[in-house]
Amino acid sequence: MKKPPLVLVVREFDKFSSVLIENGFGTINFPAIQTVPVEDLTELEARFENLKNYDGLFFTSPQAAEVFLQTYENKRIDFRGEVYVLGNRTKALFENTNFKIAFRAEANTAEEFINSFDNGEFTGKNFLFLRGDKSLRAVPEILKDRAIVDEVAVYRTIENIIDETLKDEINQKLSKNEIAWICFFSPTGIESFVKTFDRFSLKKIKIAVIGATTAKKAAENNLKSEFISPKANAEDFAFGLIGFIKNIE
DSSP states (O other): OOOOOOEEEESSSSSHHHHHHHHHHEEEOEEEEEEOSSSSOOHHHHHHHGGGGGGGEEEEHHHHHHHHHHHHSSSOOOOSSSEESSSSHHHHTTTTSSEEEEEEEOOOSHHHHHHOOOOGTTTTEEEEEEEEEOOOHHHHHTTTOOEEEEEEEEEEEEEOOOHHHHHHHHHHHTTTTTTOEEEEEEEEHHHHHHSSGOOOTTTSSEEEEEEEHHHHHHHHHHEEEEEEEESOSSSHHHHHHHHHHHHHH
């Protein structure tokens, strides 16, 4: 009987790994990075004082939404503008709130999201974009000729301290070519991973990533992406990868 493919997931155990396991794959999780709220939220607090002056808020990550909502619930503020949210996980955080949500289920990137609206949706308006410190800043870049977009970094991406036993286990499996695929979810995850492991030992291993930006970072590190998920959420990434592997084997 053929041994199921072993997938190294550069992320904590979640729905992605669960879907793979349910479909007969083996997984090892390597949570290379994590996100934490910034220590000093003074800038965010200052923005709350003038929140009514913004026509809308932008959230492209659930991490930014979580920090915002935790801070907002302690304020006596009633924001009436649009709240633009990208991604199902981000949207879910706002479902039991009174905010006016603008969401596009089919959008997987900030560019797709913004382009799904009429040209006049953003022209001449003021927005606040809440983001992480490693953000690619797609929203302000896309809207720079149409609107004013203020930005506040509300969370940081940091490297996890990984148990040496886990590192040794992964190194051994890499050296024995026992790992069939490595899955990356962000450029930062790739940066952290290749600092920990010898990138040259990864050449024989197939790489799967979410999105073109992560694929680009993989290429910069001499890693060829065999599968690039067009969908930005983990569950769709998992099912897409499963289908791809079944088609090539």
